[in-house]
Amino acid sequence: MAQMWITMGPQHPMTHGLWTLRVKVDGETVVDTEAELGYIHRGVEKICEARDFTQVTPYCDRLCYVSAMTWANSYIYAAEDLLEADVPERAEYIRLISAELQRLASHLMWLGAFGPDIGNLTLMTWCMRDREMFLDLLQELGGSRMHYNYPRIGGVKRDMPIGFADRVVAKTKLFEKRLDEYEMMLDESTIWLVRLQGVGYANAQDMVEAGVSGPNVRAAGVNYDVRWAHPYSVYDEVDWEPAVEKPTSVKGADCYDRYRVRMEEMRQSCRMVLDALDKIPGGRNTNYANGDAMILTKAPTRAPEGATGFSNYECTRGHSQFYIQGGGDGRGKNPYRVSIRSPMFITIPYVAKTMIGYKIADIPAIMGSFDPCIGETDR
Amino acid sequence: MVGSITPEQNLSAAESCAAAISGRFGGSGIEVSVERHSNHKKYAFVRMTTPPQHWIALAKWLKFELDVNYCSMVTGTHFPDGPENRGWEVAYHFLRQPIVDQKPNTCTVHDVEQLSGNDIPVEFEVFIPLPQSDTPTVPSIQSIWVGADWNEKETWDLVGIRFEGHENMHRVLNPHDSPDGFHPLQKQHKLRYHDHNEMYDDAQGFLRKPADEGRVK
Numbered sequence: 001m002a003q004m005w006i007t008m009g010p011q012h013p014m015t016h017g018l019w020t021l022r023v024k025v026d027g028e029t030v031v032d033t034e035a036e037l038g039y040i041h042r043g044v045e046k047i048c049e050a051r052d053f054t055q056v057t058p059y060c061d062r063l064c065y066v067s068a069m070t071w072a073n074s075y076i077y078a079a080e081d082l083l084e085a086d087v088p089e090r091a092e093y094i095r096l097i098s099a100e101l102q103r104l105a106s107h108l109m110w111l112g113a114f115g116p117d118i119g120n121l122t123l124m125t126w127c128m129r130d131r132e133m134f135l136d137l138l139q140e141l142g143g144s145r146m147h148y149n150y151p152r153i154g155g156v157k158r159d160m161p162i163g164f165a166d167r168v169v170a171k172t173k174l175f176e177k178r179l180d181e182y183e184m185m186l187d188e189s190t191i192w193l194v195r196l197q198g199v200g201y202a203n204a205q206d207m208v209e210a211g212v213s214g215p216n217v218r219a220a221g222v223n224y225d226v227r228w229a230h231p232y233s234v235y236d237e238v239d240w241e242p243a244v245e246k247p248t249s250v251k252g253a254d255c256y257d258r259y260r261v262r263m264e265e266m267r268q269s270c271r272m273v274l275d276a277l278d279k280i281p282g283g284r285n286t287n288y289a290n291g292d293a294m295i296l297t298k299a300p301t302r303a304p305e306g307a308t309g310f311s312n313y314e315c316t317r318g319h320s321q322f323y324i325q326g327g328g329d330g331r332g333k334n335p336y337r338v339s340i341r342s343p344m345f346i347t348i349p350y351v352a353k354t355m356i357g358y359k360i361a362d363i364p365a366i367m368g369s370f371d372p373c374i375g376e377t378d379r
Numbered sequence: 380m381v382g383s384i385t386p387e388q389n390l391s392a393a394e395s396c397a398a399a400i401s402g403r404f405g406g407s408g409i410e411v412s413v414e415r416h417s418n419h420k421k422y423a424f425v426r427m428t429t430p431p432q433h434w435i436a437l438a439k440w441l442k443f444e445l446d447v448n449y450c451s452m453v454t455g456t457h458f459p460d461g462p463e464n465r466g467w468e469v470a471y472h473f474l475r476q477p478i479v480d481q482k483p484n485t486c487t488v489h490d491v492e493q494l495s496g497n498d499i500p501v502e503f504e505v506f507i508p509l510p511q512s513d514t515p516t517v518p519s520i521q522s523i524w525v526g527a528d529w530n531e532k533e534t535w536d537l538v539g540i541r542f543e544g545h546e547n548m549h550r551v552l553n554p555h556d557s558p559d560g561f562h563p564l565q566k567q568h569k570l571r572y573h574d575h576n577e578m579y580d581d582a583q584g585f586l587r588k589p590a591d592e593g594r595v596k
Contacts, residue, residue, distance in 0.1 A: 038552040045537070046563055080418040087419055208449050208478045211526025221481035223488045228383040229476070229500035231420060236383035246486045310416065310424075310472065312451070312502065323454050323470060337564075341452035341472075341530075349529050378552060 003031060006360075010039050014364040016113055017374025021352060021363070028359045033352040037345070041378045048338040053079050053153060053301065056338065060322075061147040063340065064376040066109045067316045068147050069102035069138065071376065074313035076151040077232055078322035082309025082335075083153060085299035090288075091155035092234045093280040094295065097168070098141055098150060099233075100269040100276075104175070105134040106316040107262050107269075110371045111182070114259070117368040118195045122185070130178055133171045140164055155296030165277050165284035172270045179266060186259075196256040200366035202354050203252025211346035214318030216370055219245045219253035219261040226314035239275040240268050255369035262371075302326075302333045317371050318343025342376040382491040384500060386422070392499035393423040396445055400427065403440060407433055414504075424502035431507050431517045438520045441473065446497040449474040450524035453531055455515075455538030457565045466511030469540055471520075473503040509540075519545035537564045 009020040018039035024032035044063065048056045060075035061068040073095055080087065108131040115123025135145050140161050142148025150157050186192045202212070204220035217224060225242040227235040243264035245257040253261075277284045281294075288294045303309075303326025311322050321341035327334055351370045355363055393413045401411045410428040415421050429437050441447040454470040477489055477498040489498070509515045519542035520527045531542045532551045539562030542548065550557055 038550070038554070041552040043563060046568075077418055081416045084417040092419065203480050204478050205448070205480050208476055209525045211450060211524075211530070213449075213451075217478065221486040222478045223486070224476050224478055224500070228491060230422060230474075230502060231383040233419065241488075244486045244488060246484050247481055248483055250480075250483055252480070308470075309418075310502075310504065311418070312474070319451060319474075321452055321472065323452060323472065325456060337454070337456045339452065339454035339470075345533070346526060346529055 008363065014117065014367050015374070016368065016372045017377075019348065019372075019374055019377070021367070023355075023360065023363070025360060028361070030355050030358055030360060030363070033355055035349045035352040037348065037374075038378055040374060044379045045338050045340060048335055050334060052333045053083065053303075053335060056335065057151065058147065058149045060340075061149055062375070063342070063379060064315075064317075064373050065146055066373055066375075067102055067106040069098050069142075069150060070106075070313065070315045071320060072148065072151050073099050074311055074315060074320045075322050076153055077311035077313060078309040078324050079153045080299070080309070081311060082303050082307050082324050082326045083300050084304070084307075085154040086297045087155055088294055088297055089234070090159075090280060090282045090294045091296065093276050094141075094156050094160060095151055096233045096235065096238065097160075097273050097276050097280075098138065098148075098156075100273045101134050101137050101168070103269045103316050104266055105131050105138065107266050108134070110262065110316075110368075111259075114368040114371075117364040119191055120186070120189065123182070126178075126182065126185075130175055133175065137164070137168055137171065140167075152296060152299075154299035158290050159286070159288040159292070159295050160284075162285060162287050168273060168277060172273055176267065176270050179263060183263065193256065195362075195365050196254065196259060196369070198249075198254055199358060199362050200255045200258075200354060200369060201249060201251035201253070202350075203247075203250075206252070207350070210350040212318065212350050213343055213347075214314065214316075215243070215261050215265055216253070216258060216318065216347065218243055218265075219247070219257040221245060221247050221253070226312055226319060230312050232311070232313065234276070235272075237279060238272050240272040243268055255365050258369040303335075315343060317373060317376075318347065320376070340376075340379055342379060344371075344373050344377045345379075348372055348377060384491060384494075386420070388491075388494065388499055389501075390423045392501050393425050396425050396501055396503075399445065400425070400437075400441075403444075404433070404437060409433055409437060422502075424504060426504045426506070428506045428508070431509065434505075434507055435518050435520070435523075437505075438523050441503065442523050445475065447473045447475045447501075447503060448478065448524075449476050450520070450526040450530065453527060453534045455534045455540040455564070457538060459511075459566050461511070464510050465508040467509040467515040467540065469507045469509065469515075469517050469534070471503075471505040471507075473505070473524075475499075475501045475503070514541060515539070516541040516543055518543050521545050536562070538562055539565055 003026045006023045009015040010018040020036040022034040063071045108127045112124045112127030142150035223242040223244040245261045247253045307326040309324040323339040325337040414426045452472045456468045
């Protein structure tokens with residue numbers, strides 16, 4: 001049979017955003033693929049050069065609209081490396097809690113979008129319902145539902161409101177039960193298993209060579225995680241362990257493993273948040289005033305001459321990294337160059353190649369299981 | 380609780396990597412040092428500065444002797460006002476990750492206290508300064524780390540650094556029909572906030588103007 005190219009996207013439910021997957025098919029079988037990105041390139045790196053270090057934060061929120069808090073944190077750690085800012089212990093705990101709540105919300109968004117890919121529409125409504133709990137919590141911190149602009153260089157914008165900790169505990173404990181419900185619905189569904197198991201194999205070393213990171217690699221059986229390997233925040237003080245799966249084939253993790261590892265990661269996030277609330281210095285039901293030394297240390301606004309800042313952060317989809325070259329006195333208080341490493345920018349072209357050999361109908365399952373987000377990909 | 384890499388593990392791993400690199404490449408113009416981040420944990424990493432002609436040899440050695448298996452980012456920077464020998468700079472960031480392929484139904488859970496030798500995660504930073512030129516060029520490492528492929532595409536697309544030997548180089552974030560030589564992160568392209576309108580001034584041939592053209596900003 002003749003081979004032909006099919007264009008999936010930019011308007012296609014499989015893409016989870018705006019990008020194009022060009023697929024060369026031989027009958028039903030995928031024989032070659034090509035990813036085309038850049039549809040929503042906003043030039044964030046260039047814009048940052050005309051902003052001072054604090055003004056860059058909201059742009060980093062908008063890199064990924066599903067996971068704003070982790071991206072803003074990632075930038076903040078790089079800026080703190082550059083500006084040599086100290087951070088109070090309490091602020092680090094609050095950042096950890098906010099990042100893990102964001103991870104829950106982001107993974108729920110992923111699961112909610114992944115369900116309809118596979119044909120399970122109920123999942124979408126369940127996940128949106130539960131994600132709302134965590135968006136409400138994040139809104140209490142940052143003041144908005146999606147783009148929080150919450151972390152500051154040297155701390156956080158404001159302390160946890162009174163009662164926030166109790167609401168976190170209540171919602172997290174409720175959500176832990178809900179996770180069991182999800183698993184009852186999904187792991188016993190034949191359609192779910194048939195669509196995911198044995199599809200989209202990717203093994204650990206290949207993925208790392210290709211630059212894939214985060215839960216996708218942990219699904220292939222290695223518990224490598226930036227949060228213990230290059231610890232940043234207070235992840236070494238709270239109780240958790242990296243989620244890891246046991247892939248069932250020498251070919252590596254399939255879509256089912258990648259789904260399982262994210263479910264486990266949500267459990268670990270709940271565990272981390274609950275433990276961090278118990279250990280937070282200053283107490284969980286205290287509210288320090290804005291700018292108090294417990295939550296914010298005044299940071300220099302100008303970078304030392306020739307300094308660079310780098311952060312390596314476990315974002316919800318893999319390693320998000322920032323590399324900043326500082327201005328120094330001669331160049332003012334704006335960064336000279338901000339470089340952003342987005343995990344999905346590297347992962348999407350890799351995933352496109354892993355689809356070769358599978359059927360067209362497997363493409364949404366494979367793509368969805370890697371959790372694509374185009375906001376961060378195109379920057 | 381699984382435990383994290385301790386500062387002692389981190390520092391000794393970074394120092395032994397730096398010693399190995401300077402032992403192998405000392406005297407060739409490659410500078411190696413162990414630096415510390417200045418944020419929360421003050422963790423150590425290895426920083427190298429190499430002239431472009433030694434880059435491939437160094438890269439292969441890092442990959443095969445030090446097990447640096449993960450190329451995380453490539454950054455190009457334009458210094459039009461910089462010294463003659465540093466008009467451009469390419470910065471690479473690498474991680475060493477203890478990743479192994481798994482037998483079916485097994486997984487590797489690293490016990491952090493037991494990690495030793497090349498299994499300890501370390502961060503590497505490589506700077507390649509390039510002289511002032513219209514055609515800054517470094518050799519491509521696409522054939523050494525597959526992960527460098529799209530990073531290099533992006534760096535060429537946005538900054539205009541040429542990667543010699545890169546296969547299948549094309550635009551990734553800019554439109555595919557952008558004019559040759561248009562690389563928006565070069566410093567001659569100004570934002571409006573720099574009191575310039577060049578981003579709108581026909582760089583792509585669209586004859587676009589900002590809506591508030593001519594008004595006081």
